[in-house]
Amino acid sequence: MADFLRTQGTSLYFAYNDQVHEVECSSISGIGGSRNTSTIQTLQAESATIIAGAQQPGSPSFAVYINNSETQKVLQELYQNAASVKWAVGLSDSDVEATFATELTLPATRSWLSFEGFITDFPFEFAVDSVVECSITIQMAGKYEYVPATN
Incomplete structure (x- = not known):
């Protein structure tokens, strides 16, 4: 059986003001982008x-x-200032963290998805018998990069 990556152990990081911040989140979705097409006839x-x-x-x-x-x-x-920053998702094949030197540094012993982007929505959600939650949306400034771990 294949050794699949689990979602547990996935981490979201961003770099801002020369620091790396790790976001404790309950889900991450939609990293990608659609491809345009041209019709020729x-x-x-x-x-x-x-x-x-x-x-x-x-x-x-x-x-x-x-x-x-x-x-x-x-x-x-970041949302209030519309600041574009570097984001990185560290997959569960390692727990090594992103660091910052002159930019966001992603160790090669972990698989990463990285992209540049800015927060476009920060909506607060309130429900009975729950805690306050936000589903924060980022607009990617370009395509993402997937870098598999080099163990």
Whole structure:
């Protein structure tokens, strides 16, 4: 049987003001982006030909339970300032953390998804018999990069 990566042990990081922040979140979804297509058809052709176009950056989201941590205060600041930062998701094949030297550094012993982006929505959600939650949305500024671990 294949050795699949589990979601437990996945970590979300971002770099802001020369520091790495780890986000405690309950879910992460939507890292990707759709590809445009172009339709080519001459007047003589009976059917069209579709070719691949540019990839459009996606809008991933992640859910957090509000606890007024320092990281959540920084997330709110990022949202208010529309600051674009580097984001990274560390997969569960290792628990080594991202670091910061002159930029966000992702150790090669862990698999990573990374991208640049800014927070576009920070909606608070209130439900009976629950805790306050936010499903924060990021607009990616370009395509993501997937880097598998090099064990």
